Amino acid sequence: MNISVLAVDDSRTMRDMITLALSSEGFDVQLAEDGEHGLEVLDGMEPDVIITDINMPRLDGFGFIDAVRARDDTKTTPILVLTTESSADLKTRARDAGATGWIVKPFAQDKLVRALRMVAG
Amino acid sequence: MSDPMQEIMASFFIECEELHEALIDALQSMADGEHDAETINVAFRAVHSIKGGAGAFGLDELVAFAHQFETVMDACRAGDLEITDDLVQLFLRCGDMLSDLIRCSRDGEEFDTAASEALIAELSTFAAEESEEEDAPEIDFQPMTLSLDDLGGDAPDAADLGSPSLPDLPPLDNLPVAPPEPEQPEAGQLLVRFKPEPELYESGNEPLYLLKSLADLGQCHITPRFDPPKSVDDLNSFGDRLAWEIRIDTEATPAAVNEIFEFATGLCHFEVVSGQSEPDVVEPSEPDAHAELSGPVPEDTPTPPPPIVAAPDPVPPKPAQKSDKPAAPAAKAATKSSPTVRVDLDRIERLVNLVGELVINQAMLSQSIAEENIPPNSPVSAGLDEFMQLTRNIQESVMMIRAQPVKSLFQRMSRIVREASAAVDKSVRLTTEGETTEIDKTAIESLADPLTHMIRNAVDHGLEPTETRIANGKPRQGEIRLAAAHRSGRVVIEVSDDGGGINRQKVLNIALAKGLVPEDANLSDSEIDQLLFLPGFSTADEVSSLSGRGVGMDVVKTQITALGGRIAIESTAGVGTKFTISLPLTLAVLDGMVVTVAGETLVVPLNAIVETLSLTENDLRHVGPGQVVLCVREKFVPVLDLGKELGYRSALAFEKDTIALLISPEEGKLVAVLVDTIEDQRQVVIKGLQESYGRVRGVAAATILGDGKIALILDASDIAASAAGVTFDATQKEAS
Numbered sequence: 001m002n003i004s005v006l007a008v009d010d011s012r013t014m015r016d017m018i019t020l021a022l023s024s025e026g027f028d029v030q031l032a033e034d035g036e037h038g039l040e041v042l043d044g045m046e047p048d049v050i051i052t053d054i055n056m057p058r059l060d061g062f063g064f065i066d067a068v069r070a071r072d073d074t075k076t077t078p079i080l081v082l083t084t085e086s087s088a089d090l091k092t093r094a095r096d097a098g099a100t101g102w103i104v105k106p107f108a109q110d111k112l113v114r115a116l117r118m119v120a121g
Numbered sequence: 122m123s124d125p126m127q128e129i130m131a132s133f134f135i136e137c138e139e140l141h142e143a144l145i146d147a148l149q150s151m152a153d154g155e156h157d158a159e160t161i162n163v164a165f166r167a168v169h170s171i172k173g174g175a176g177a178f179g180l181d182e183l184v185a186f187a188h189q190f191e192t193v194m195d196a197c198r199a200g201d202l203e204i205t206d207d208l209v210q211l212f213l214r215c216g217d218m219l220s221d222l223i224r225c226s227r228d229g230e231e232f233d234t235a236a237s238e239a240l241i242a243e244l245s246t247f248a249a250e251e252s253e254e255e256d257a258p259e260i261d262f263q264p265m266t267l268s269l270d271d272l273g274g275d276a277p278d279a280a281d282l283g284s285p286s287l288p289d290l291p292p293l294d295n296l297p298v299a300p301p302e303p304e305q306p307e308a309g310q311l312l313v314r315f316k317p318e319p320e321l322y323e324s325g326n327e328p329l330y331l332l333k334s335l336a337d338l339g340q341c342h343i344t345p346r347f348d349p350p351k352s353v354d355d356l357n358s359f360g361d362r363l364a365w366e367i368r369i370d371t372e373a374t375p376a377a378v379n380e381i382f383e384f385a386t387g388l389c390h391f392e393v394v395s396g397q398s399e400p401d402v403v404e405p406s407e408p409d410a411h412a413e414l415s416g417p418v419p420e421d422t423p424t425p426p427p428p429i430v431a432a433p434d435p436v437p438p439k440p441a442q443k444s445d446k447p448a449a450p451a452a453k454a455a456t457k458s459s460p461t462v463r464v465d466l467d468r469i470e471r472l473v474n475l476v477g478e479l480v481i482n483q484a485m486l487s488q489s490i491a492e493e494n495i496p497p498n499s500p501v502s503a504g505l506d507e508f509m510q511l512t513r514n515i516q517e518s519v520m521m522i523r524a525q526p527v528k529s530l531f532q533r534m535s536r537i538v539r540e541a542s543a544a545v546d547k548s549v550r551l552t553t554e555g556e557t558t559e560i561d562k563t564a565i566e567s568l569a570d571p572l573t574h575m576i577r578n579a580v581d582h583g584l585e586p587t588e589t590r591i592a593n594g595k596p597r598q599g600e601i602r603l604a605a606a607h608r609s610g611r612v613v614i615e616v617s618d619d620g621g622g623i624n625r626q627k628v629l630n631i632a633l634a635k636g637l638v639p640e641d642a643n644l645s646d647s648e649i650d651q652l653l654f655l656p657g658f659s660t661a662d663e664v665s666s667l668s669g670r671g672v673g674m675d676v677v678k679t680q681i682t683a684l685g686g687r688i689a690i691e692s693t694a695g696v697g698t699k700f701t702i703s704l705p706l707t708l709a710v711l712d713g714m715v716v717t718v719a720g721e722t723l724v725v726p727l728n729a730i731v732e733t734l735s736l737t738e739n740d741l742r743h744v745g746p747g748q749v750v751l752c753v754r755e756k757f758v759p760v761l762d763l764g765k766e767l768g769y770r771s772a773l774a775f776e777k778d779t780i781a782l783l784i785s786p787e788e789g790k791l792v793a794v795l796v797d798t799i800e801d802q803r804q805v806v807i808k809g810l811q812e813s814y815g816r817v818r819g820v821a822a823a824t825i826l827g828d829g830k831i832a833l834i835l836d837a838s839d840i841a842a843s844a845a846g847v848t849f850d851a852t853q854k855e856a857s
Contacts, residue, residue: 010166013133013174020125055166069323078325084173100325101384106176118334119327119384 003120004028006047008038008064009082010056014105018051018082021109027116035059039067042074049120050079051103054090062097069098078119082107126178133174134227135463138529140167141223145216145532151209158198164212165194171219180226183219186237189244190215202247210539211247215240217536311338311371312394313378316346316364321388332365334381339371364390466562469522476519477806483512484803484827513804524559527605527614530568531556534603537573541580547587548597549580554604560612564684564704568614571677575616575700576601578674583618583698593695595619608703611728617699623692625649631658650690654678682836685711685726685821711807713834714782715800715826719769722832723796724805724824725782729837731791732783733799740781751781751793758783761840762795767819784837792841803827807834 005027007018015031022029030045032038034056050068054061061081068074078100083090094102100119103112147164172187194212196202218240225232313335317328335341346364371377375393382391487505495501531553542549560568584590584599591597604615625646632638632652644652652658656675681688686704705711705728713724714733734740734753741760742750749760760781764770781793805824810817821836 011170011174012136013129013170013177016129016132017177020129055169057163057166076322076325078327084169084176095324095387098324105173106179118330118381119325120330 002026002028003048003116004030004045005049005051005116005120006030006032006038006041006045007051007082008032008035008056008061009051009053010034011053014053014082018112021107021112022116025109025113027113035061035064035067038064042068042071046073047077049116050074050077051082051116052079054081054083054094062093065094065097065099080115080119082112130178132463133178134223136174137171137223137227140170141216141220142529142532143167144219145213145535148209148212148216149535151204152206152213156204161194161198161204165191165198168194168219171223175226178226182232182234182237183222183226186215186219186222186241189241190219193244193247196247208247211240211243213539215244217539220536308396309370309372310396311369311373311375311378312396313367313369314364314390314392314394315367315382316390317385318388318390321385324384324388326385326388328363328365331381331385332367335367335369335378338373338377338381339369342368342370344368464522469519472519473523476516479512480516480804480806481825481827483509485829486827488827516804520561521559523562525562525565526557526559527565528556530565530572531603531605533569534572534576537576538580538601541577542599545581547580547584547599549584549599549601552600552602554602555606558605558607558612560605560704564612567680567684568702568704571680571702572603572614572616574674574677576603579616579618579620579698583620585621589621593621612704614702614704615699616702617697619697622694622696622698623650623653623690625694628652647690650692653690654688682839711805711834712802713805713824714802715805715832716763716780716782716796717798717800718767718796719764721764721767721769722800722826722830723763723767724832724834725784725794725796726821726834726837727802729784730782731785734781734783734793736779736781736795753783753791753793756791758791758793760793760795763835763840764795764797766840784841790841794840805832805834 005022007015007029009015009018010033019029019031030041030047032041036059038052052061052064065079068077068079079098081094081099081102082105083102084105091102101115103115144164144167147160150160168187168191172184172191175183175187193202197204218237222232222237332343344366346366348362350362375395378393385391487509490501490505535551538549538551579601587597590599600619602617606613629644629649632655633640637652637655638644653674656673658673658675678688681702684704686702689701691701692698712727714727714730716723716725740751742752744750750757751760780796780799782796784792784794807822808824810820810823819836819839820833822834823831824834826832
């Protein structure tokens with residue numbers, strides 16, 4: 001069974017890249033453009049793993065993770081933070097919000113795939 | 122993979138343009154004094170997204186620049202750096218550079234590395250402290266490099282975990298009742314002690330998968346430790362009662378294990394001991410980790426197999442979630458129904474052309490039906506009416522697809538103002554109005570050149586030097602205003618400055634010196650202003666690097682005219698100068714009046730016609746040889762016979778029902794154009810002639826009429842210019 005992924009990123013380029021990197025590896029990828037949109041998408045799916053950007057309009061990655069963790073159905077869904085920012089502070093904040101792990105952009109396809117398989121089985 | 126990557130890259134550059142637009146917008150707001158968090162955030166996000174995408178495509182120069190840019194903006198965002206006017210100006214210049222870098226990256230051109238490095242250096246003076254901070258954590262925070270080969274083959278089945286390790290589990294009697302302290306793994310082994318904290322589960326991490334990943338390093342011998350709850354109340358905090366000791370037969374280094382546990386760092390007690398070396402405590406930040414793990418082992422040391430299988434149980438019920446979940450729909454199914462769709466311009470062009478054909482077709486059909494003398498109340502006529510209505514609606518909708526707000530154009534101009542004002546060392550601010558006014562995309566692109574030129578002119582010649590301004594009691598900072606609006610079926614774009622106005626004496630002197638006007642000419646103010654549009658005219662005493670490049674306002678006028686537009690000039694000494702460009706809304710179709718002249722069918726753009734008059738010979742006054750004027754409401758208007766003008770006949774054969782079309786080529790100007798009959802008013806599809814015939818004086822384009830005949834569309838301003846007796850355009854002279 002394919003691993004289903006919800007990828008939340010405000011950059012179309014990033015969404016395209018993620019789709020490209022994962023679809024060919026047999027992941028089912030759904031996309032959202034920001035945190036708010038991500039939460040809407042979650043109403044209609046239960047992904048095996050969520051990838052999210054941090055810097056986004058409307059609802060940023062921290063707020064999104066908070067909201068995801070507050071929902072019963074996604075309380076323990078693995079969340080990978082995909083971001084170009086690599087400060088320790090950001091790591092801590094993402095972790096505090098409830099992120100499972102992080103990947104620094106730009107990502108290599110195989111690394112993303114491995115990380116996803118590691119957190120989502 | 123190269124093909125989809127190319128596509129993504131292409132869409133990345135389009136996205137970059139949008140992001141850049143948002144960036145400049147936000148920076149402009151900041152320049153206007155809006156320093157609120159969201160404005161800064163928008164700017165930051167734009168640069169950040171550009172950097173992110175650029176990184177994905179290995180556009181290192183772009184990444185490096187965006188990074189430095191973003192770093193300084195981040196400091197502003199965090200409140201560590203005060204937002205001064207100078208800083209915002211620097212940001213704006215960086216925005217321009219970013220745009221250049223994006224363009225160069227896209228077109229594969231060479232970067233002006235010196236310029237970008239200079240800006241990076243300038244930025245880094247602001248970012249000195251930040252960049253130091255930033256570099257440090259990068260080391261322990263590299264992109265994931267997992268040493269797993271492929272996890273894909275392993276089904277995520279809990280039972281799988283135990284199987285490789287079960288046969289190799291140490292016999293029961295070897296199990297440490299009280300583990301030797303410290304227990305050393307053998308050579309070629311790694312010993313991992315792992316005890317999750319409840320937070321590990323809460324963050325969505327899964328011990329099972331961590332253990333599975335360890336199993337990929339080599340044969341694992343797993344010993345679970347279970348600290349059973351003492352009372353029912355303890356049941357909730359199940360998470361920290363499980364621990365594992367894993368011995369791995371592997372040549373891998375502890376670093377490989379650290380990588381696997383990267384996400385779990387800080388969420389568990391965890392240590393790796395290497396068989397080849399000294400104990401390798403990898404969690405110095407958690408001094409109690411070792412102590413706790415090697416502390417008293419639960420008295421009831423479990424028999425290994427059951428807990429191993431049971432291990433995943435306390436973990437949140439992920440497998441259940443998976444199984445009852447409906448099959449996930451295909452990728453992107455959930456993509457937000459975005460408010461915009463990207464369409465190749467070629468496709469729109471095709472659609473526009475097809476709609477053009479449709480309009481022609483409908484016109485032909487109307488004509489055939491009219492010729493059949495079908496009664497107007499018949500179903501055929503009713504159907505035709507509806508068809509015409511629909512055609513018109515379709516056409517308008519299609520034209521709207523091509524329409525775009527002038528905002529992007531105006532934004533480009535803000536850069537021109539910045540560069541131009543820096544070049545001549547004047548302080549200039551650009552204000553814009555009506556940015557949302559929509560205009561045909563082609564027109565937007567074609568307007569960039571003339572507007573750039575006009576803006577440069579305004580900065581260079583229009584605005585006085587700062588000292589003069591101050592001396593005249595004007596604000597130090599000059600203002601250039603760029604405004605767009607829809608006005609009676611046309612788009613009007615105004616470029617004005619609050620400079621000294623046109624120095625008419627100087628203009629006239631130059632024109633006289635260059636022999637552009639006769640010595641004895643007695644020109645009105647507005648006629649002198651018009652001289653600016655003469656070819657090769659330049660008022661700059663010395664050719665400045667900025668605007669004196671040999672192209673003058675004549676080129677601007679030619680470019681505007683090519684768009685079916687006209688340009689007017691208005692100037693008041695000491696107050697400023699205003700150029701008004703007026704353009705047709707769409708370039709592909711126009712409402713025209715079909716007229717006949719000497720047996721030829723012509724189309725006059727409807728929006729050029731102010732009024733139509735039916736004449737008697739008495740209305741015309743002869744004021745000289747071949748010079749005729751028409752008295753319209755006590756005003757004399759020059760008269761022009763179209764037939765004569767276009768060479769269809771040699772002299773005006775005045776007939777009883779001759780019709781005059783009053784044409785206004787520019788604000789406040791009227792010309793009467795005589796035609797024989799008015800046939801119809803209808804939309805016509807513009808078919809360019811320039812490709813085949815070059816520019817023909819008086820003719821803007823051609824069209825195909827309902828009966829399939831070709832008719833020429835007149836260029837109203839050309840016609841009117843010849844009526845005024847002054848031929849301004851060099852190309853006109855050549856053509857005639």
